[in-house]
Each structure stands twice: as C-alpha cells, then as structure tokens.
Amino acid sequence: MTNQKSTQIFGYPSWIYKAFSSGDGKTYALRRVEGFRLRDPKDIMVVQRWKKVSNANMVTLYDAFTTTRFQDSSIIFVYAYHPLSKTLADEHFGPNPRYLPPRHPQGGPAVPEPVLWSYMVQIANALRTIHGSGLAARVIDSSKILLTSKMRIRLNCCGMMDVIHPDGQRIIQEHQQDDIVQFGRLILCIACNTLAAAHSPHKSMEYVAKYYSADVKNAIMYLMGVIQQPNIPPKSMDEFISKYAFSYMANNLDSALQYEDTLESELCRELENARLVRLLSKFGFINERPEFDHDRNWSESGDRYFIKLFRDYVFHSVDEHGMPVVDMAHVLSCLNKLDSGVDEKVMLVSRDEQNCFIVSYKEIKRAIDTAFMDLTKTQRR
Amino acid sequence: MTNQKSTQIFGYPSWIYKAFSSGDGKTYALRRVEGFRLRDPKDIMVVQRWKKVSNANMVTLYDAFTTTRFQDSSIIFVYAYHPLSKTLADEHFGPNPRYLPPRHPQGGPAVPEPVLWSYMVQIANALRTIHGSGLAARVIDSSKILLTSKMRIRLNCCGMMDVIHPDGQRIIQEHQQDDIVQFGRLILCIACNTLAAAHSPHKSMEYVAKYYSADVKNAIMYLMGVIQQPNIPPKSMDEFISKYAFSYMANNLDSALQYEDTLESELCRELENARLVRLLSKFGFINERPEFDHDRNWSESGDRYFIKLFRDYVFHSVDEHGMPVVDMAHVLSCLNKLDSGVDEKVMLVSRDEQNCFIVSYKEIKRAIDTAFMDLTKTQRR
Numbered sequence: 135m136t137n138q139k140s141t142q143i144f145g146y147p148s149w150i151y152k153a154f155s156s157g158d159g160k161t162y163a164l165r166r167v168e169g170f171r172l173r174d175p176k177d178i179m180v181v182q183r184w185k186k187v188s189n190a191n192m193v194t195l196y197d198a199f200t201t202t203r204f205q206d207s208s209i210i211f212v213y214a215y216h217p218l219s220k221t222l223a224d225e226h227f228g229p230n231p232r233y234l235p236p237r238h239p240q241g242g243p244a245v246p247e248p249v250l251w252s253y254m255v256q257i258a259n260a261l262r263t264i265h266g267s268g269l270a271a272r273v274i275d276s277s278k279i280l281l282t283s284k285m286r287i288r289l290n291c292c293g294m295m296d297v298i299h300p301d302g303q304r305i306i307q308e309h310q311q312d313d314i315v316q317f318g319r320l321i322l323c324i325a326c327n328t329l330a331a332a333h334s335p336h337k338s339m340e341y342v343a344k345y346y347s348a349d350v351k352n353a354i355m356y357l358m359g360v361i362q363q364p365n366i367p368p369k370s371m372d373e374f375i376s377k378y379a380f381s382y383m384a385n386n387l388d389s390a391l392q393y394e395d396t397l398e399s400e401l402c403r404e405l406e407n408a409r410l411v412r413l414l415s416k417f418g419f420i421n422e423r424p425e426f427d428h429d430r431n432w433s434e435s436g437d438r439y440f441i442k443l444f445r446d447y448v449f450h451s452v453d454e455h456g457m458p459v460v461d462m463a464h465v466l467s468c469l470n471k472l473d474s475g476v477d478e479k480v481m482l483v484s485r486d487e488q489n490c491f492i493v494s495y496k497e498i499k500r501a502i503d504t505a506f507m508d509l510t511k512t513q514r515r
Numbered sequence: 516m517t518n519q520k521s522t523q524i525f526g527y528p529s530w531i532y533k534a535f536s537s538g539d540g541k542t543y544a545l546r547r548v549e550g551f552r553l554r555d556p557k558d559i560m561v562v563q564r565w566k567k568v569s570n571a572n573m574v575t576l577y578d579a580f581t582t583t584r585f586q587d588s589s590i591i592f593v594y595a596y597h598p599l600s601k602t603l604a605d606e607h608f609g610p611n612p613r614y615l616p617p618r619h620p621q622g623g624p625a626v627p628e629p630v631l632w633s634y635m636v637q638i639a640n641a642l643r644t645i646h647g648s649g650l651a652a653r654v655i656d657s658s659k660i661l662l663t664s665k666m667r668i669r670l671n672c673c674g675m676m677d678v679i680h681p682d683g684q685r686i687i688q689e690h691q692q693d694d695i696v697q698f699g700r701l702i703l704c705i706a707c708n709t710l711a712a713a714h715s716p717h718k719s720m721e722y723v724a725k726y727y728s729a730d731v732k733n734a735i736m737y738l739m740g741v742i743q744q745p746n747i748p749p750k751s752m753d754e755f756i757s758k759y760a761f762s763y764m765a766n767n768l769d770s771a772l773q774y775e776d777t778l779e780s781e782l783c784r785e786l787e788n789a790r791l792v793r794l795l796s797k798f799g800f801i802n803e804r805p806e807f808d809h810d811r812n813w814s815e816s817g818d819r820y821f822i823k824l825f826r827d828y829v830f831h832s833v834d835e836h837g838m839p840v841v842d843m844a845h846v847l848s849c850l851n852k853l854d855s856g857v858d859e860k861v862m863l864v865s866r867d868e869q870n871c872f873i874v875s876y877k878e879i880k881r882a883i884d885t886a887f888m889d890l891t892k893t894q895r896r
Binding site for chain 1: 569570571572636639640643644664667753756757758761762764765767768769771772773774775776778779781782785786788789791792793795796798799800802803804826827829830831839841843846887890891
C-alpha cells in the first residue's frame with residue numbers, strides 16, 4: 135500500500151499504513167488521521183459497536199486509539215488488510231479507467247449493466263447489516279470503497295466519521311437516509327461513467343433511461359429519493375432489495391455458491407501438495423545424511439536402505455537407452471501411493487544391480503516413519 | 516456411493532454408480548433406470564436442454580443414453596458426482612436423524628428456523644433457474660435432494676421425469692406450479708420433522724404457526740397454494756423471493772461471500788505447496804543420480820556441487836552436539852527464498868569441512884534450473 139494523504143472526506147490529512155501486529159502476527163491496514171484530538175473520550179466508544187459488525191462487503195474495523203508517536207496528536211483506526219485492492223475511484227474515474235465509452239454513439243453504455251447490479255447488491259448487503267446494527271456508514275464514496283478479487287467491493291472507513299465528526303445533533307435514521315442517497319449518487323456516477331453526473335441528476339437520469347433497463351432507472355430513483363414523497367416511511371435496504379434488487383441478488387448468490395464450489399475443489403487438490411511437501415522433506419532429512427555416511431546401521435542396511443532405493447526408483451529411473459526419465463506423473467503417483475501406504479508392491483533394485491527387493495508401499499511408509507522418528511528422537515535427547 | 520435400488524419415485528428400479536470417464540478422467544454419478552425403453556427417440560432430446568442449465572443448487576445433468584450392457588434395456592443418466600453427500604431424507608427422516616425433538620414440550624421446534632430458510636433460499640434459487648429455462652424439476656423429494664458440505668443442498672434427478680414420463684398432455688406451467696407445491700410440502704415435512712406432516716396439512720400448519728415465525732408460516736402457505744385464489748397469476752419463485760425470502764437470501768449471500776474469503780485465504784496459503792513440491796522434486800531428480808556417480812562433471816564440480824551442498828544445508832544441519840536438526844520452518848524458509856531467487860547469501864560447507872562457499876539463493880536457483888534443464892534435454896534426445 136502506498137502512503138496516501140487526503141483531506142477531502144474527513145477534513146483532516148489522513149494516511150494509510152500496512153502494519154504487522156506483534157500480537158497476532160497478522161497484517162492490518164492502519165488509517166491515521168493527522169492532527170486530530172478527541173474532544174470527548176466517549177466519542178471513541180462507538181468503535182466498540184463497529185467491531186461487532188461483520189459483513190462480506192465492508193472492511194472490518196478492529197480498533198482505534200490515539201497516539202503521539204508521530205510527533206503530533208493522531209488517531210489510528212485499525213482495519214482489515216486486503217492486499218492488491220484498489221478503489222472504485224481508481225477503477226472508474228482514475229487515469230486508466232477500466233471502462234471506456236464505446237466509440238460509436240449507439241454502442242451502449244460504458245459500464246455494463248451486470249456490473250452496476252453487482253455493486254448495488256453488494257452495497258445493499260453492507261448497508262443492510264450496518265443499518266440493522268443501528269449504525270450508519272456515513273461515507274459512501276468511490277474513493278472509500280475497495281475493489282478486491284473478482285468484482286468484490288467493500289465499504290471502507292466505516293466508523294471513522296462517528297469518531298471524528300460525532301454530530302450528536304442528528305439522529306441515526308437521518309444518517310442512514312443520507313447513506314442511501316449517497317449510494318444512489320455513486321451508482322448514478324458509475325452508470326454515467328463520470329463523477330460529474332451527480333451535479334446534473336436530471337440530465338444523468340436521461341442517460342441512464344436511454345442506456346439501461348427500467349430496473350436500473352427505478353432503483354437509482356428510489357435510492358436518490360426522487361420518488362420519495364412526504365409522509366411515507368423512510369427508505370430501507372430491505373425495501374430496496376424486495377422491490378428492485380431481489381432477482382439480481384439471487385443471481386449473485388448463485389455465482390457466489392458456484393465460485394465456492396470451484397474454490398473448494400481447487401483447495402482439495404492443493405491440500406494434497408501439503409502432504410507431499412511433508413513427505414519429500416522426510417526423504418530430504420533421511421537420505422544421504424553425512425554424519426551417518428559410514429554408519430552401516432543407518433543407511434546401508436534394512437529399512438533405510440529400502441528408503442534410499444525407493445528414492446532412486448522415484449527420481450532416478452532411466453529409459454532403455456540409460457537416459458534419465460523426468461516424469462512428474464510417476465513421482466506424484468509413487469508419492470501418493472506411499473502416503474496412503476497401499477499394499478501394492480514395488481521392485482527395488484540396488485545400484486550395482488546385484489540385489490533386488492520386493493516391498494510394499496506400506497512397508498516403505500513404515501520404514502520412513504521409523505527412520506524419521508529416530509532422527510527426531512536423537513534431536514530431543 | 517453404495518448401489519441403491521428404488522422404484523418409489525420413477526416407477527422403475529433405479530441404480531446409482533460412481534464412474535470414471537475414460538474421456539476426461541473425471542468422476543460422474545450414473546443413474547440407471549432398469550427395464551426402461553424409449554417409446555419415442557425424441558423423448559431423450561430434452562436432455563440437450565437440461566445440459567445447458569447450471570445452478571449451484573442442483574446436480575448438473577450431463578448426458579443420457581440407452582444401453583443393453585446390463586443384459587436388459589436400461590437408460591443411463593450422467594450427473595455430476597458430489598462425493599460424501601447424503602440426502603435430505605437421510606439427514607431428517609433417516610434412522611439417525613440430525614435433529615431430534617426437544618425433550619421438553621416448550622423446547623422449541625426440532626429443526627432450527629435458519630435451517631429451514633437456508634433450504635428455502637437454495638431451492639428457490641434452483642427452481643428460479645430451472646423455471647427460467649422453461650423447464651420443471653418434477654421431482655422435489657427429500658430422497659432426491661443431496662446435502663453436501665456446509666448446508667449446501669442440490670436438487671437431484673432433474674430431467675429424468677421428462678424422459679421417463681414425458682407427459683405431453685400437461686403444459687410446462689402446470690409442472691412448474693406442481694414443483695412449487697412439492698417444495699412447500701417438503702418444507703412443511705422438514706419443519707414438522709416427520710414425513711407424515713404432508714398428510715395432515717392443517718394440523719401441521721398449526722405446529723408451524725406455534726413454533727416458527729409468521730414469515731415461515733406465510734412462506735409455506737404461499738408455496739402450498741393455501742392462499743392461492745382463482746384468477747390470480749401463477750405463483751413464481753421471483754414472487755416468493757421478493758415477498759417472503761429476500762432478507763434470508765441476503766443473509767445467505769453474505770455468508771457465501773464470507774466463506775469465499777475464508778476459502779481464498781486458505782487457498783493462497785496452500786498454493787505455496789505446489790511450488791515447493793516442484794522444487795523438492797527437482798532436488799530429487801538432480802541429487803545422487805546413480806548413473807552420474809563417477810562423472811565428476813555432473814555431480815562433484817561447479818553448479819551441481821553447490822546444489823548438493825545446499826541440499827545438505829537445508830536438510831542435514833546438526834546442532835552443537837552434532838545431533839540432527841529436524842526443523843520444517845528452516846526447510847520452508849530456505850525453499851521459499853530459493854524459489855523467489857533472492858539475493859541473500861548463504862554459506863555452504865563441504866562435507867569434509869575443507870571448503871566453504873558463499874553463494875546467493877539466486878545463483879543456486881540458476882544452478883538448479885540449468886541442471887534440471889540438462890536432465891530433460893538428455894531425455895528428449
């Protein structure tokens with residue numbers, strides 16, 4: 135993460151640092167607000183409430199504390215660290231935006247409709263949890279929303295405004311309604327592919343009506359409050375989802391579950407590798423130990439001799455012309471059989487080709503375990 | 516998978532087999548319907564449409580063909596194979612059900628409400644896709660719904676009824692409405708924790724009203740058509756979700772995304788292992804090759820000598836008493852540095868302790884790559 139300084143949103147210079155906790159060894163993102171002093175120590179208490187809010191579409195806030203370590207009075211907010219993330223502002227409004235307007239005026243919108251719906255469903259998901267916890271995000275800005283892997287977005291900096299600008303005058307419901315309007319503005323700007331869209335909402339809505347489905351138009355109008363009338367109940371994310379977003383949410387749920395399947399099957403395959411690393415390391419520890427070079431008990435007899443010959447069988451086979459065979463499939467198949475200790479037998483030939491042994495993978499596995507145990511035993515003594 | 520034979524649902528004996536495809540090497544679940552003859556070859560064409568339907572909450576149908584390989588006329592349906600799965604019938608109504616009625620009458624329902632909602636959201640997700648493709652599941656039965664990892668359920672046997680009982684008399688909408696009623700009955704039985712619940716729906720609904728929220732009651736009533744009146748439009752999964760299930764669907768989406776995060780971070784950690792297996796195998800291929808035992812060019816000079824000494828450094832270090840050090844952390848740290856080819860230097864000492872070399876991980880990495888390339892080159896010749 136590069137250090138970034140900005141005063142736009144919080145009214146103070148703020149910095150981001152990547153930090154390793156000496157407590158749990160994990161990585162965190164620290165956001166430092168420079169030159170800030172707590173007016174009332176109670177203001178920081180709200181962080182205790184935020185710590186309990188967990189949602190897949192927000193960056194978790196873990197802690198906040200004031201410090202003078204930077205030779206000033208600063209407050210530090212400790213957030214979850216998401217490597218390789220960029221902001222929605224970078225993605226859509228940065229110097230190298232992801233979506234460029236089509237070359238032909240009839241070419242459709244710059245940003246595809248499924249992208250808009252994916253953002254809407256995810257932000258609605260985050261706000262639903264936040265509002266449901268009796269809190270408000272208070273910052274829904276493209277520069278404060280992280281984009282991580284595969285279209286996942288996360289509201290960032292939640293809780294900071296509550297500490298820096300406690301604003302005890304307004305009740306939480308007002309902040310929540312503000313969140314929803316900000317949400318609408320953000321989607322309008324992304325749909326029109328320019329941050330200026332929020333300044334001329336009528337013209338921008340015309341663009342939306344022309345290039346997107348009526349669902350998108352109605353959703354943005356609901357969020358921005360265009361269709362809100364006096365004496366109607368406040369807007370809510372549940373109403374938004376049930377009226378406008380439910381079918382897109384169902385699509386998102388299905389893709390999330392299908393992606394889960396892919397990840398699970400990849401993980402299964404990779405867990406095999408962890409076993410193989412342990413097994414290959416045992417070979418490494420056991421074979422050719424210099425200190426046992428002349429100890430025939432260790433390496434040239436019985437069990438350990440089999441291990442050595444098996445190593446040759448796995449890695450050092452040659453073809454009919456005596457040329458090395460480099461075959462990872464053979465290696466993996468041998469190691470997997472060894473790891474499961476199957477009853478299948480294998481013929482091991484000594485290097486001078488004078489001796490030949492028939493042993494099962496099961497026996498070799500036992501031999502390796504014994505040899506490895508001997509090694510660790512000597513260590514413990 | 517154990518072979519199972521049942522005639523209840525399909526009216527024919529049916530069997531399940533686990534099979535490996537000789538085409539793509541993958542595992543499939545074959546469902547064989549015994550003694551079935553196609554009346555009209557066109558009946559099997561519907562499978563082409565099912566093949567295109569993909570949803571995280573159904574078992575994908577890949578193919579169907581008739582065969583006489585079993586010394587009878589059988590039809591085989593080829594489905595995705597989901598290892599370690601059981602059926603909802605096993606889970607809820609089997610000899611060892613997961614949920615037992617509480618011991619005290621005031622103890623609440625046997626099956627917790629979140630379980631019911633998770634099933635409803637998932638079945639709605641599957642039916643939404645199936646009905647959206649102009650098809651109907653036609654079997655929504657606890658014995659034909661698979662339960663795989665972590666509460667995931669999948670409608671099974673989709674498409675079979677369309678082939679076995681084509682039933683051209685009824686239009687697809689009727690089958691879809693039937694799906695929805697079957698769906699409601701299934702949830703009613705699970706809620707009441709007995710398959711008998713569907714036989715006395717009024718009494719069962721009283722139980723539901725007593726032990727579950729009004730949301731559950733209304734959802735089941737909608738599905739079972741109790742609140743359906745003449746001249747109203749047919750029920751649909753979209754209506755069901757937007758009226759009853761949207762907030763539970765949002766919860767499911769959030770859990771799915773959070774689980775995705777867990778899987779991704781585990782996968783990142785495990786992917787390291789694949790690299791290490793390759794690296795350790797290269798050591799295996801290069802070191803102590805018997806055919807080069809007496810070829811000083813191969814093993815005892817320059818590059819390859821470093822590789823051997825490095826192997827000793829990684830695996831064969833000893834403590835101050837000359838006892839073996841078995842330290843996986845040391846192994847992993849060395850291998851990771853080697854794999855990234857860092858500039859850090861390491862001191863390698865020959866076995867007779869007469870020589871000492873200072874080389875960087877970068878140089879050793881280059882040496883290993885060269886040696887390994889030489890090996891594969893000889894193979895290609």
